[in-house]
Amino acid sequence: MEIDAYLQRIKYQGTLEPTVQTLRGLHQSHMLTTPFENLSIHYNQPIVLQEALLYDKIVRHRRGGFCYELNGLFAWLLQQLGFQVQLLSAEVAGEGGCFSPAYDHLTLLLPCLEGADWLVDVGFGDSFQLPLHLQEDIAQLGGDGRQYRLRTGVNDERDYWFLQQLKDQQWTDQYRFTLQSHPLTDFVARCHYQQTSPESHFTRNRVCSLATTIGRITLSDLRFITTIHGERQERLLTSEEAYRSALYEYFGITI
Known part of the structure; x- marks a missing residue:
């Protein structure tokens, strides 16, 4: 890995010591520069989970990706900088208290960093911009103006941690995960399923989304959505040419 090129890609200029301060800076920089997107699935570009290929796509070609890509590559960067990193399998919350299958989401754990464990995730889309302390039932600011917390529970005779976000004064599950580390x-x-199955929501429409310092910008097929200080606006693009122009103008992506 060319670490300097990766840091330039995410516009990070801070310290590189393996500290919480560095982790926070890297995490937020990643969220503000590297889109959550599934465009490869819709442009006949197979996603292969090999670190060198992820680096080539995200750093050299200035693309984004979905959880396996973004968190997979970010884990490699953190390891290169001297952090301990564990890859965790997460299951995304659905309707009626149901959760998706194992390996549906890839999230990260950094254990024993300055005496604490940290949940790290730059690949869940519209989510926390700063790492969260893995501590139960403590409301934490996610750097995006919203509150998050973690709780524990038993489901299907397994011990889980649950990530929750405060929405409309209620704590809502985002995903659950165990602390078992995986390669x-x-x-x-599951990555193959997500990019090939008609049942996968990633195969149904194109999405490209990026956090900003004041909200978020998103392309959902021909809908261009901006959120500024919580106020959402939407406009419909008129053509594929306009779509590709918006991809380049707002996300720096050329397909």
């Missing part, structure tokens, strides 16, 4: 190869089968 990146364990996520290959």
Whole structure:
């Protein structure tokens, strides 16, 4: 890995010591520069979970990706900088208290960093911009103006941690995960499903989304959505040419 090129890609200029301060800076810089997107799935670009290929796509070609790509590559960067990193399998919350299958989401744990464990995730889309302290039932600011907390519970005779976000004065599950560490190869089968199955929401429409310092910008097929200080506006693009122009103008992406 060319660390300097990665740091330039995410516009990070801070310290590189393996500290919480560095982790916070890297995490937020990543969220503000590297889109959550599934465009490869819709432009016949197979996603292969190999670190060198992820680096080539995200750093050299200035693309984004979905969780396996963004968190998979970010974990490699953190390891290169001297952090301990564990890849965790997460299950995304659905309707009626149901959760998706194992390996549906890849999230990260940094254990024993300055005496605490940290949940790190630059690949869940519209989510926390700063790492969260893995401590139960403590409301934490996510750097995006919203509050998050973590709780523990038992489901299907397994011990889980649950990530929750405060929405309309209620704590809402985002995903659940165990603390069992996995290699990146364990996520290959589910990654293949996500990019090939008609049941996967990633195959149904194109999405490209990026956090900003004041909100978020998103392209959902031909809908261009901006959120500024919580106020959402939407406009419909008129053509594929306009779509590609918006991809380049707002996300720096050329397909």
